[in-house]
Amino acid sequence: MTELKRIIKAGFINFKRGGSVSAAAVLQVINTLAVIVTIILLQAVLYSSLDVIRNKVDVTIYFNVGASESKIMFLRESLLKLPEVASVSYTSSEEVLKLFRERHQNDYPTIAALDEIGENPLGATLNIKTKEISQYENIANFLKSDNALVSGSSDIINHSNYYDNKLVIEKLNAIISGARRLGFLLTLYLVISAIIITYNTIRLTIFISKEEIGVMRLVGASKMRVRGPFMIEGAIYGVISSILILLLFWPITAWLGRNMTLFLGLNLYDYYLSNFLQIFAIILLSGILLGVISSFLAVRKYLNK
């Protein structure tokens, strides 16, 4: 316990006396944490844009006129049981007719032809949304299959618009997967390069103390007694940088929220505030781990004597 207390105290004293070296290390950790916060915000923008696109895609099953509602409901229940399906909404033939009339209210010949027929020529529909765009094909295959769940459905289904929309769905799917992959690779690249740069900055700050590490070992200090204060110093870099970076992003996201919400499709200030605790935890943990692990690794090289 006394040892731990001494290590922590020494870490704080070293940080205080480090002066410009400590300040340089804090600035570098700030840069790395800024990259991480920026990535979190960009991911939020990316996922919100992808959600908007995904919500615009659906598949509609058109039923024959007079198809039994109980059969349609049975099929709806079967579809809802599929893990890929996010929602299935039913529109009765009457509602379909009403919507058709509303949509064509200015199209006199069409409305006149409809009145001429006298009865409702439109069947009910089921509108299906899946959790992922790539899963629409599975739904189309499910409907075509000889599955017991859909047996008897073929005589009530007129057609589905999946094959009409297939090309668009596939293209959107490719764009979304590509954007995600690119986002992941970009994140990976930025995080790794930021970590390497921070590690090297901390390594340089410890390099200055290289000789002193040797002296500490020669006077009989244990490895932990030598390494501990450097790790505490690293943790201090992390904590101070986390607090500064979170304060810095407050006005930045406020400005983005005020001026860029339309362009980005997401109010970043609202997002920042509503996810603040989560972001704070990620940044604080990243900052501390970055400082502590970098210091641990950097000191190791000079300790093996």
Added chain:
Amino acid sequence: MIYFNNVSKNYRDALALDDVTFSITAGEFVSIVGRSGAGKTTLTKMILADDVPTEGTVFFESIDVHKLKNKGLTKLRRRIGVVFQDFKLLSNKTAYENIAFAMEAVGKSDEEIATDVPHVLELVDLGHRLYHFPSQMSGGEQQRLAIARAIINQPELIIADEPTGNLDPINTHEIVQILKKINDLGTTVILATHNKSVIDSVGSRIITMENGKIIRDTKHSK
């Protein structure tokens, strides 16, 4: 206490120690003399296991120092006090903290540290420099601080490697007197130096080295 058994050390193209064999008994004051590059520092590094011999073995009592692992090595070094030509003080610590660090390393309590540090600094005439950093002290003061650090844990052996190399004659004399006093109190002292006046003032066993070899091992006669 210390036994070198056919120790050689090769640095790529230079032979720093060449088949060195000698022993030192507890309580001795041994001066190791020779020109720069004769192998004095390499020899002291071998005792601290700060360097590894190419051949041969070095014993501290019955311990083969180069077979020690991390914890054993730490324990060995706590039994030895070291003084260097360039002082090797911790520059971002005050005089008090430099001594306290060595005491903390061996697990002394805060109370012992608070009592002993001012006392040992008084002994080396640095009582007024307690809270000064090494950079605020003269060369002689820094070396006295290094000696205070070396003796604070009452080691069995003091190794002083060219402790007067950077000092003027007055400070040199003071340092030698301090080392002699430490030896009088029963601590074994190994003093590596190339300074003839220092050797003359010590008047003890002298091991002379040249090109990594021991060429003479004599009791000094004034």
